[in-house]
Amino acid sequence: MCRIDGSDERASVYCVTTPVARVEHLCGECRRTILVGEPHERHDSVYDGSASTHRVCSHCAVLADWLMRECGGTVVHELIEDIQEHADEYQRGDLGQLAALARNQWMKGPSFRKPYPGIPIPTMPPPLALAQS
DSSP: OOGGGGOOOOOSEEEEEOOBOSSOEEOTTTOOEEOTTOBEEEEEEEETTEEEEEEEEHHHHHHHHHHHHHHSOOOTTOHHHHHHHHHHHTTOHHHHHHHHHHHTTTEEETTEEOOOTTOOOOOOOOOOOOOOO
8 A cells, every 4th residue: 555545634735846955955755965966856845834845865756756656646754664565565676675775875885875866666567467268
């Protein structure tokens, strides 16, 4: 199940821009530092009359885009858990590996950030056709 399906609250206003960081920010999903000069997504929204801004690193944005295509959205601060649930439910090792990398803030080693923006994530295969007897 997609986490967005269980969400009872939707934003009344929602806008996504892709700025280049002028100061460091934390990704609202993996908590990795978005460095100065790094492109990222800025999500501005209004829920129940309260405005908020949520920044997402370009690595996590790839996962959010996949969930947007597959489920129609994602729940703020629950991206990694949602990807892991999809990996488990659909037995998708590729998604499980991406969830693990995101939990590790996309770090392969102590000072190496794995370049994941723009990685292709395969879409769900079509359902198997039932054999006619």
